[in-house]
Amino acid sequence: MIQLKNLSKSYRVDGKDIPALKRIDLNIEAGEIFGVIGHSGAGKSTLIRLINLLERPSGGTVLLGDIDLTTLSTAELRLERQKIGMIFQHFNLLSAKTVANNIAFPLQVAGRLNKTEIQQRVAQLLELVGLSEHADKYPAQLSGGQKQRVGIARALANNPKLLLCDEATSALDPQTTQSVLQLLLEINQKLKLTIVLITHEMDVIRTVCDRVAVIDGGETVEMGPVTQVFLHPKHPTTRRFVFESEHVDENKQFEDFAHVPGKIVRLTFIGESTYKSLLGDMARDFGIDFSILAGRIERIKGTACGQLTLAFTGADSGIAAALARFTAEGIDFEELRAC
Numbered sequence: 001m002i003q004l005k006n007l008s009k010s011y012r013v014d015g016k017d018i019p020a021l022k023r024i025d026l027n028i029e030a031g032e033i034f035g036v037i038g039h040s041g042a043g044k045s046t047l048i049r050l051i052n053l054l055e056r057p058s059g060g061t062v063l064l065g066d067i068d069l070t071t072l073s074t075a076e077l078r079l080e081r082q083k084i085g086m087i088f089q090h091f092n093l094l095s096a097k098t099v100a101n102n103i104a105f106p107l108q109v110a111g112r113l114n115k116t117e118i119q120q121r122v123a124q125l126l127e128l129v130g131l132s133e134h135a136d137k138y139p140a141q142l143s144g145g146q147k148q149r150v151g152i153a154r155a156l157a158n159n160p161k162l163l164l165c166d167e168a169t170s171a172l173d174p175q176t177t178q179s180v181l182q183l184l185l186e187i188n189q190k191l192k193l194t195i196v197l198i199t200h201e202m203d204v205i206r207t208v209c210d211r212v213a214v215i216d217g218g219e220t221v222e223m224g225p226v227t228q229v230f231l232h233p234k235h236p237t238t239r240r241f242v243f244e245s246e247h248v249d250e251n252k253q254f255e256d257f258a259h260v261p262g263k264i265v266r267l268t269f270i271g272e273s274t275y276k277s278l279l280g281d282m283a284r285d286f287g288i289d290f291s292i293l294a295g296r297i298e299r300i301k302g303t304a305c306g307q308l309t310l311a312f313t314g315a316d317s318g319i320a321a322a323l324a325r326f327t328a329e330g331i332d333f334e335e336l337r338a339c
């Protein structure tokens with residue numbers, strides 16, 4: 001649905017070109033929720049604003065379907081932009097308009113519907129985001145979560161194919177964040193809407209995204225399915241995001257394990273295997289022992305996942321046979337220390 005090819009953006013500051021994004025290549029599939037995560041200044045906002053050309057790229061192309069947005073005239077771009085909705089961290093609602101009129105606004109600008117049709121569409125959208133009772137209130141009378149729901153309804157008014165979310169939950173408390181994320185999941189499934197979101201919070205990615213790109217210093221440093229990136233982070237920036245979200249200090253953990261004897265292995269379970277009772281059987285069958293050093297079970301976009309760090313003791317041949325059984329059962333393992 002969206003292809004960013006060799007995309008770059010520099011800002012001119014004090015007569016010098018300062019690069020904000022370098023050689024970004026991304027393909028976003030129709031119907032998926034794609035997350036972009038990065039620390040402050042990594043280039044996330046620049047990236048999302050390049051997708052609807054709120055910022056003009058310094059180089060490269062932005063394809064929406066097979067249309068290269070960078071080649072369009074202002075009028076053509078205005079039409080293509082109607083296929084793209086956007087929501088913002090600070091909601092950007094019109095404070096002098098009611099909820100209903102905020103949502104009606106993009107419909108009036110598009111000029112395709114008459115007054116009655118607009119009223120019907122607004123009522124539909126209010127119901128979708130659960131705000132039917134708040135139609136006549138003003139933004140100042142709403143909570144942050146309700147304001148973001150208005151933002152979502154407004155963004156969906158013209159039936160876009162794509163919704164861009166610029167740190168859409170960063171100003172919300174954790175509970176409200178979850179309810180807004182659930183709404184995004186619901187509209188992604190109900191309306192088959194493609195969603196691109198940027199965030200600095202791993203939890204947001206873990207709750208709703210199918211795939212994620214990690215950006216650092218204006219470059220993509222890691223990209224893939226969320227389960228893959230989350231359970232096997234490779235780049236130091238990704239590792240930092242994952243371990244911070246788990247409240248784990250990776251280096252400190254290794255210091256803690258220093259006095260533990262045995263081969264240290266981290267097992268990763270995804271889906272059904274998370275709940276299998278393999279360890280006890282394996283210890284009995286191969287005459288080995290294990291102690292659990294660290295572990296977690298969680299859900300990544302509805303899929304159960306687990307990781308266990310174990311220290312195995314016993315005969316080398318028994319441990320090797322146990323590891324072979326993990327492979328046969330489709331369970332990933334990573335040897336963290338040989339013995």
Ligand SMILES: Nc1ncnc2c1ncn2[C@@H]1O[C@H](COP(=O)(O)OP(=O)(O)OP(=O)(O)O)[C@@H](O)[C@H]1O
Pocket residue numbers: 011012013019020038039040041042043044045046047200
């Ligand atoms: N309009 C601008 N003029 C000059 N430099 C800019 C402009 N916008 C962004 N930058 C610079 O580009 C880089 C990327 O900024 P961007 O806002 O895209 O990062 P970000 O990852 O969204 O950060 P944050 O999470 O803090 O919003 C930063 O170094 C920033 O200072």
